Amino acid sequence: MKALIAIAALAAAPAQAEEISAATIAQGRQIYASTCAACHGADLQGQPDWKRRLVTGRMPAPPHDVSGHTWHHSDRDLFNLTKFGVAAVMGQGYESDMPGFAGKLSDAEIRAVLDYIESTWPARARDAQARITAADAAAQP
Amino acid sequence: MTFSGFPALSRRRLLVGLGAAALGSGGPPGLMRAVAGTPSGRPAGTVTALAFDQGKLLAAAAGLWISGDAGASFAPHGPGPGAAVTALATHPDLAGVIYAATLAGLARSDDAGLTWHSAGPGLPASPLDAVAIAAHDPQTVYVAVRGDGLWQSSDGARSWDFAMDRPLADQVEVDVQALASVGSLSGMGGYWVFAGTTRGVSKVPDCFCRWSSLEDTGAMQVSGDEAGAARIDPARRLPHLAVVSLALAPSVPEVLFAGLPSGIWKTTDGGSSWAAVGPAMAAPILAVDPLDPDHVVAADAGGALLSSRDGGATWADLTAA
Numbered sequence: 001m002k003a004l005i006a007i008a009a010l011a012a013a014p015a016q017a018e019e020i021s022a023a024t025i026a027q028g029r030q031i032y033a034s035t036c037a038a039c040h041g042a043d044l045q046g047q048p049d050w051k052r053r054l055v056t057g058r059m060p061a062p063p064h065d066v067s068g069h070t071w072h073h074s075d076r077d078l079f080n081l082t083k084f085g086v087a088a089v090m091g092q093g094y095e096s097d098m099p100g101f102a103g104k105l106s107d108a109e110i111r112a113v114l115d116y117i118e119s120t121w122p123a124r125a126r127d128a129q130a131r132i133t134a135a136d137a138a139a140q141p
Numbered sequence: 142m143t144f145s146g147f148p149a150l151s152r153r154r155l156l157v158g159l160g161a162a163a164l165g166s167g168g169p170p171g172l173m174r175a176v177a178g179t180p181s182g183r184p185a186g187t188v189t190a191l192a193f194d195q196g197k198l199l200a201a202a203a204g205l206w207i208s209g210d211a212g213a214s215f216a217p218h219g220p221g222p223g224a225a226v227t228a229l230a231t232h233p234d235l236a237g238v239i240y241a242a243t244l245a246g247l248a249r250s251d252d253a254g255l256t257w258h259s260a261g262p263g264l265p266a267s268p269l270d271a272v273a274i275a276a277h278d279p280q281t282v283y284v285a286v287r288g289d290g291l292w293q294s295s296d297g298a299r300s301w302d303f304a305m306d307r308p309l310a311d312q313v314e315v316d317v318q319a320l321a322s323v324g325s326l327s328g329m330g331g332y333w334v335f336a337g338t339t340r341g342v343s344k345v346p347d348c349f350c351r352w353s354s355l356e357d358t359g360a361m362q363v364s365g366d367e368a369g370a371a372r373i374d375p376a377r378r379l380p381h382l383a384v385v386s387l388a389l390a391p392s393v394p395e396v397l398f399a400g401l402p403s404g405i406w407k408t409t410d411g412g413s414s415w416a417a418v419g420p421a422m423a424a425p426i427l428a429v430d431p432l433d434p435d436h437v438v439a440a441d442a443g444g445a446l447l448s449s450r451d452g453g454a455t456w457a458d459l460t461a462a
Contacts, residue, residue, distance in 0.1 A: 051349070052290070053306045053314070059351065072329035072348035092354070132330045139328075 020115045028116025031109055035101070040064050044120060058095050064117045071125040074136035075114065082110045182214040183460065188440035191388075191428035192229035194253055195236050198428065198438060201226035205254050212438050212448050212459045222248030222257040228319070230272040232279040233391060233431040240282060240298065242269035247284055249298055260298035265289055271317055275347070276324030276391035277332055285317035285336065291349070308336060308343035308352035310381070315339045321387035322347075324394040325411055335412065337384030337399060342412065355379060355412040377414035379406055388427035390434035398437055398453065400425040405439055407453050418453035 033042065039061035040046055046063030054060055062068040070078065080089050085100030101110060118126060186203035193199070198208040200215060205226075207218035224245035231239050237253040240260065247269055249260035261269075261284075268287045275281035282294045283304070293304040307314040319337030327333050327346035335344045336352075343352045355378075379399060386400030395411040404422040408415045422441045430436035435452040438459075439445070446459040 051303050051305055057309065057312060059306070062350070069329070069346075069348040069350040072331065072346065072350065074328075090351070094351075128330050132328070136328065 020119065024112050025116050025119050027109070028112035028114070028119075031105065031113050032116055035105065036064075036113065039097070044068075044117065054097075056095075056097075058097050061098065064120075066121050066125045070117065071121055071129040072132065073129075074133040075129075076133070076136055076140075078114050079107075079110060082114065083107070182216075183446070184215050187442050187444075188426055188446070190226045190229040190241070191426050191438055191440060192231045192239065193428055193430040193432070193436075194231045194239060196430070196432055197253075198430075199229060199231075199239065199254055200440065201229055201241065207254070211436065212446060219255050221254070222250075224248075227269060228271045230274045230282070230320075231431075232274040232276075235274070235279045238279075240272045240274065242272040242284055244268040247272065247298060261301065262299070263301040264292055271320040271336070273320035273322045273334070275332070276322040276394065281322075281347075283320055283322065283334060285320055287316055291317065291320075291334070291336075291345075293349075305345055305349040305352070308338055308345070310338060310340035310343070318383065318385050319387040319400070321389055321397060322391070323389065323397065323411065324391050332394075333411075335387055335397065337387045339383045341379055341381035342384050342387070342399060344412065373414050377416065379408075379412075379415040383424065385424045386427040388429045388437070390429045390431045392431065393434040396434060396452070398427050398429060400427050400439070405437075405453065419447065419449065419456045422447070 041063065044063055044065040046068055047060035050060040050062050062070065064070045073081070081098070083100055083102045086096035086098040087094050088100055090096070105113070118129065121129070184200045184202035184206040188200050188202045190201040191198065198212050199218065200206040200208070201221055205218040205221035206215040208215045222241045222243055224243035226241050226243050228242040229239060237251060239250045239254050241248045241250070241257065245268070246259060246266070247261035247264060248257040250257045264284065265286050267289060269284050270287050271285040273283045275283070280295060280297045282298050284292050286292055290306045291304040292301045294301045307316060309315070315338040317336040317338055321335045323333040323335050323344075325333060327348075329346045329348050329350065331347040333344050334347055335342055342355050344355060345352045380401060380403070382401050382403070384399050384401055387397060389397045395409060397408050397412060399406045399415070402424050404417055405419045405425055405427065406415045407418045419439065422439060422445055423443050425439040425441045425445070428438050435450055437449045437453055439447045444460065447456045448459050449456045
C-alpha cells in the first residue's frame with residue numbers, strides 16, 4: 001500500500017525550477033536546521049560512521065554533503081524519499097529511520113530543503129546530479 | 142603480510158614452501174611434486190580462483206598455475222601471493238595486472254602473476270573473500286573483508302576506504318563471497334556492484350547507498366518496479382543459496398554466471414532471471430574470458446574442470462584429455 005502511495009506521488013512531484021532564488025535556499029536552510037539537522041548533521045555531515053549499520057540493523061542517516069551519496073539520486077527520488085520516507089519508497093520490507101514528511105512539510109518546503117542541500121555541492125556534483133535527474137526524467141513513462 | 146622477497150630461498154624451495162603454506166596440512170597427496178614442477182598438466186590441489194589475463198587462464202591452487210591453451214593444460218606459474226587465495230581479479234585494460242584476495246589480505250602482481258606485493262594498506266587485518274576491478278574504471282578496486290564489509294580503492298589499491306556494510310538477508314548480515322562489477326547503469330550516475338553472499342546475490346550501486354535484491358529493478362525500486370519483479374517467474378529466480386563465484390565479461394554486463402552448490406547458473410538480463418547451465422558441480426569457481434564472453438571456465442573442489450565456448454550451452458571436460 002505504501003508503495004502505491006509512492007507511485008501516486010511520482011506524478012505529483014513538482015518540477016524543479018530552472019533558477020533557484022536566494023530566498024528559497026535561505027528558507028530551505030532554515031527548514032533543514034529545524035527538521036533535518038538532528039539526524040543528518042548541522043553541516044550536512046551525517047551521523048558518525050554512517051556506512052555501518054546501527055545495532056537496530058538500520059543504516060545511519062547519511063551525509064548530504066558531497067561525501068555522501070545524496071548527489072547520486074535524481075530530484076524525483078530525493079523528493080519522494082523526503083515526502084514519503086525511505087521505507088515507503090523502497091518497499092519490500094526495507095527498514096529505515098528516515099520518516100516521511102508528508103503532512104509536516106509542504107511540497108514547496110521539501111523542494112526548498114533539497115534546493116538548499118544541492119546548493120552546497122561543488123559544481124562537479126551538481127552537474128552530475130543534474131544529469132542523473134535528466135536521465136531519470138527521460139526514463140519516466 | 143609479506144607477498145614478495147624471500148631472498149634467502151631458492152626458487153624451488155620457495156615454490157614448495159609457499160604452496161604447502163597456502164593449503165596448510167590438508168593439501169592433497171602429490172602436492173609438493175606438482176608444485177615443484179612435475180608436468181602434471183593440471184593445477185595441484187583444489188582450484189580456489191580462476192581468472193583470464195591477456196587470453197591466458199590463471200588458476201590459484203597450490204601456487205599459481207597458467208594455461209595458454211584455454212585450460213587444456215597448465216604449467217606452474219610461481220608461488221602466487223604466498224597465502225591461500227580466495228579470488229583473483231583482472232581487467233582487459235590492465236594487461237598483466239592481477240589482484241589476489243587472500244586469507245592474509247590483498248596482493249597485486251604487475252607482471253602477470255610472477256611476483257606479488259601487498260596492496261592492502263589501510264584494509265583491516267582480516268581475511269578477504271572477494272575482489273573485483275570496476276568494469277568502467279580499472280583503477281577502482283573493491284574487496285570484501287570477512288565479517289566487515291566492502292572496501293573500495295579509487296587509486297589502484299594504494300589507499301582504501303570503507304564503502305558499505307555487508308548486505309542483509311532475512312535481517313541478518315551475510316558475508317560477501319564473490320564480487321562482480323557490472324557495467325550497466327545503476328540510474329545513480331554509476332554502475333552496479335554484485336555480491337555473491339551466503340544467501341544469494343545482492344547488488345549495490347557504486348555510490349553505495351543501499352543493498353538490494355536481484356529481483357529489484359530500477360534505481361529506487363518504487364512500486365512499479367515491484368510489479369516488474371513480480372512478473373518474473375519464480376522458477377527463473379536465483380536460489381537464495383551460497384554463491385561462491387560470479388563472473389562476466391565487462392563488455393557484456395547483462396550476462397553473468399554464478400557458482401552455486403548445485404552448479405553453474407546464468408543470467409542474460411542483468412540478474413533478474415536465471416537458469417542453471419551445464420552439468421552438476423559442487424560450488425564451482427568461474428571465470429569468463431573478457432576477450433571472448435562466450436568462453437567460460439569452471440572448476441570445483443572435486444577436481445572437475447570444465448570449459449564452454451558457447452556461453453554455457455555446452456561444456457567440455459578439460460580433465461578428460
